[in-house]
Amino acid sequence: MAELKAIENGVWMCYTHGKLIDTDECTYSPELLKDWRDLAERRAHLRLEFSEAVDLSRVASLPLARAKIDLFEPDTGHRIEGFLRASAMAQSWGNDEALGTRDLLIELARNALTHGRATGIRLEATVDSIHLSDDGQVFPLKELLRSAGKRGGAAALEAISTMHDQLVVFHRATENGNLVTITRIEMSPESPALSPCSFRLTGGWPNATSAIEFVESHGECETVFLFPTLGILSYSDLFKLSDEIKQRGMSGRDIVLAMQAHSAGILNFVEREMPNVRLVELKRRPPA
Numbered sequence: 001m002a003e004l005k006a007i008e009n010g011v012w013m014c015y016t017h018g019k020l021i022d023t024d025e026c027t028y029s030p031e032l033l034k035d036w037r038d039l040a041e042r043r044a045h046l047r048l049e050f051s052e053a054v055d056l057s058r059v060a061s062l063p064l065a066r067a068k069i070d071l072f073e074p075d076t077g078h079r080i081e082g083f084l085r086a087s088a089m090a091q092s093w094g095n096d097e098a099l100g101t102r103d104l105l106i107e108l109a110r111n112a113l114t115h116g117r118a119t120g121i122r123l124e125a126t127v128d129s130i131h132l133s134d135d136g137q138v139f140p141l142k143e144l145l146r147s148a149g150k151r152g153g154a155a156a157l158e159a160i161s162t163m164h165d166q167l168v169v170f171h172r173a174t175e176n177g178n179l180v181t182i183t184r185i186e187m188s189p190e191s192p193a194l195s196p197c198s199f200r201l202t203g204g205w206p207n208a209t210s211a212i213e214f215v216e217s218h219g220e221c222e223t224v225f226l227f228p229t230l231g232i233l234s235y236s237d238l239f240k241l242s243d244e245i246k247q248r249g250m251s252g253r254d255i256v257l258a259m260q261a262h263s264a265g266i267l268n269f270v271e272r273e274m275p276n277v278r279l280v281e282l283k284r285r286p287p288a
Contacts, residue, residue, distance in 0.1 A: 011037050032086060035065035039088050055094065062092040063127040071121040074110045077102075080123065087125035093184055097167055100160050101182055104169070105132060107153040108180055111144075112136045118177060129183040138178060140222045141171045142254075168256070168280070170197045171222040185225070185258055185282055197221035208237070212244040215253055223254040225280075232260055235269060242273045251276055258282050 011033050013021065021028040042062060067086040069079060080102055084090070090098040105123065109132065112118040118136030125131075144153040160167055160182075170181040181197075199214040215224045228237070245251055255277045257270070262279055270277050 027086070032065055032067055035063070036088065039063065039065060039091065043091065064089060064092050064125045064130070066125055066127065068122060068124040071109055071113070071123065072119070074113045076109055077106050080105050080109065083123050083125070084130075087130070089125070089130070093167075097184070100156075100167065101130060104153075104156040104160055104182070105130070107156045108132055109134075111139070111153050112178065115139075116178075129181050132180045132182075133174070133176075133178065135177040138173045140173075141169065141180070142222060168225065170225075172197055173220045185280060197223065198225040198227065200227040208240040208244045211241065212248050212250055215250055215255060216248055223256060225256045225258055227258045233257065233262070233266070235266070238266070238269055238273070241277075245274060245276070254278075256280055 021033065039062060065086060065088045067083060069083045071079060084098055084102055084105075089101065093101075109121050109123075112121055112134040113136075116134065116136030116139055118134040121132060121134045123130070123132055141157060144150065144157055147154065157169065160169055166184050168183060168185050170183075172179045172181075197218060199211060211226050214226075218224060233241075245253075245255075253276060255274075256279075257277060258280045260282050262281065267279060270279055
């Protein structure tokens, strides 16, 4: 009883929403409510530092609220919308990013259930990522873009790639089907790896051998992201990486280098010497 009445267990609510939460314990878990409270408190502190006009998702790293749902029907747009609202994605990552993610999740869920013969889908929000897993046929996301009759899924994926430069999408084949992860990349060397398909180099670059060994050992990953320490690479570093890629026969793998900043010369070098490697520029945000 003392724990129930403790201030740490309290969340301020109006009567209407308090009643809703008390009558739907499955949707509004204690974990989700605490995440909402923590996020609201962080945003309140940030408002003391920035004006009301500032979009907080652009100036600070805010976590998502942890949430999950299971889907079994293709027409689940409204449930995906509710899931993303529960995760507070619009408040944490930005409204445009939330809408783009919603569009992609709808198409991926529909494709898995309609064409991939999946019997169910799980959506889960962790503090830094959105995960969609299904038990259907393995279907790499690149197949959406390669299809001669590109439609909804390809359009949503291309929009994420071109309109939301800080959102990245990973696909990984699993024992049971597919796992798609959507996350936001930032210049944060202390943060953990974004997904099983990303590798953060520690102990300093260059360590090209370990990076390409990671790529080689993760054949189930459609795209592999490499994060050099502090997000900086030199021409010498890139020459070593290029040599390792060629020597190990990795020229056909899709590799992304996430860097803090790069010159036009570095970009031209990568495009010329490593056509299978793309550069993504990291943006630094202070922790909330």
